[in-house]
Amino acid sequence: xxxxxxxxxxxxxxxxxxxxxxxxxxxxxxxxxxxxxxxxxxxxxxxxxxxxxxxxxxxxxxxxxxxxxxxxxxxxxxxxxxxxxxxxxxxxxxxxxxxxxxxxxxxxxxxxxxxxxxxxxxxxxxxxxxxxxxxxxxxxxxxxxxxxxxxxxxxxxxxxxxxxxxxxxxxxxxxxxxxxxxxxxxxxxxxxxxxxxxxxxxxxxxxxxxxxxxxxx
Amino acid sequence: xxxxxxxxxxxxxxxxxxxxxxxxxxxxxxxxxxxxxxxxxxxxxxxxxxxxxxxxxxxxxxxxxxxxxxxxxxxxxxxxxxxxxxxxxxxxxxxxxxxxxxxxxxxxxxxxxxxxxxxxxxxxxxxxxxxxxxxxxxxxxxxxxxxxxxxxxxxxxxxxx
Numbered sequence: 001x002x003x004x005x006x007x008x009x010x011x012x013x014x015x016x017x018x019x020x021x022x023x024x025x026x027x028x029x030x031x032x033x034x035x036x037x038x039x040x041x042x043x044x045x046x047x048x049x050x051x052x053x054x055x056x057x058x059x060x061x062x063x064x065x066x067x068x069x070x071x072x073x074x075x076x077x078x079x080x081x082x083x084x085x086x087x088x089x090x091x092x093x094x095x096x097x098x099x100x101x102x103x104x105x106x107x108x109x110x111x112x113x114x115x116x117x118x119x120x121x122x123x124x125x126x127x128x129x130x131x132x133x134x135x136x137x138x139x140x141x142x143x144x145x146x147x148x149x150x151x152x153x154x155x156x157x158x159x160x161x162x163x164x165x166x167x168x169x170x171x172x173x174x175x176x177x178x179x180x181x182x183x184x185x186x187x188x189x190x191x192x193x194x195x196x197x198x199x200x201x202x203x204x205x206x207x208x209x210x211x212x213x214x215x216x217x
Numbered sequence: 218x219x220x221x222x223x224x225x226x227x228x229x230x231x232x233x234x235x236x237x238x239x240x241x242x243x244x245x246x247x248x249x250x251x252x253x254x255x256x257x258x259x260x261x262x263x264x265x266x267x268x269x270x271x272x273x274x275x276x277x278x279x280x281x282x283x284x285x286x287x288x289x290x291x292x293x294x295x296x297x298x299x300x301x302x303x304x305x306x307x308x309x310x311x312x313x314x315x316x317x318x319x320x321x322x323x324x325x326x327x328x329x330x331x332x333x334x335x336x337x338x339x340x341x342x343x344x345x346x347x348x349x350x351x352x353x354x355x356x357x358x359x360x361x362x363x364x365x366x367x368x369x370x371x372x373x374x375x376x377x378x
Contacts (some may be wrong), residue, residue, distance in 0.1 A: 028252030105268030153303035
């Protein structure tokens, strides 16, 4: 008979555990309903749209890293809340993150392609993805006054406020409709071939401070 | 899916296993109720513990409440899963018998010892996390685990004698 601790470790894998599904969280969120869910300070967002050649001529296009921002002044209010960060994964020990936030509550990978996201209650969502792989592959459509230029350390950054749509294209240039996601206030910047997206309900100054703390030595 | 549901999804497997340990076949209902209550309690989350520990504590509270109301100990006994065909029938039967004896001994532990041993050694929570989840000091967790393991060793010795 092995040591009791080893025997329990062996037993662990043989127990009839619940199936690995998202049934319970899905049911719980459904019970919360749209009215109650709005208490979470993330709001907004929409259905994906075709990008690139189909963009209205009057729209203004900004580019930064792997992100393109299309300002079209459209009213995105009342659009459904959608947020898909990919599949849950283990927190990566070597990932850059603002030290003041502490360990993330959860981590996800796969959205956008090559992307990795960490989530903190608050909420704060930090996503990074290889800009070199997704150059010009992401587009945000924002209302006319919803974007301004700022900096994160030496790097130019965009500050996006209010509802905006988020879509990106696969390597063949097709819109990926299944990855539409919601955004509150978002800071986007790029450094060393990686594009970062920091989403929260915090102010610009607070978010820039968080972003810069990721690279402090 | 908003950020809260993303967090729930990430921690759902651990939450459901904990609920299964604490209140058996009612576990999924307890976990779902805890997820709903967690939403209301979210503004009170201060980051003193990890979000996972905080959420699991709510799950444990809900599961304990259900356990008290039903009171049927048999309904919360853990069971072995169906075995695969990865080994010979003889080996599978032997391993199955050993595991069944151990699981029987775990199920027979007094609730407080069983909860602590299961959290630490079946759910792989740390001692600190077990303390948060069960709402007792770390020293109490260590003591309960130690006593629980001693009882398991003794039970298996008796079985073999």
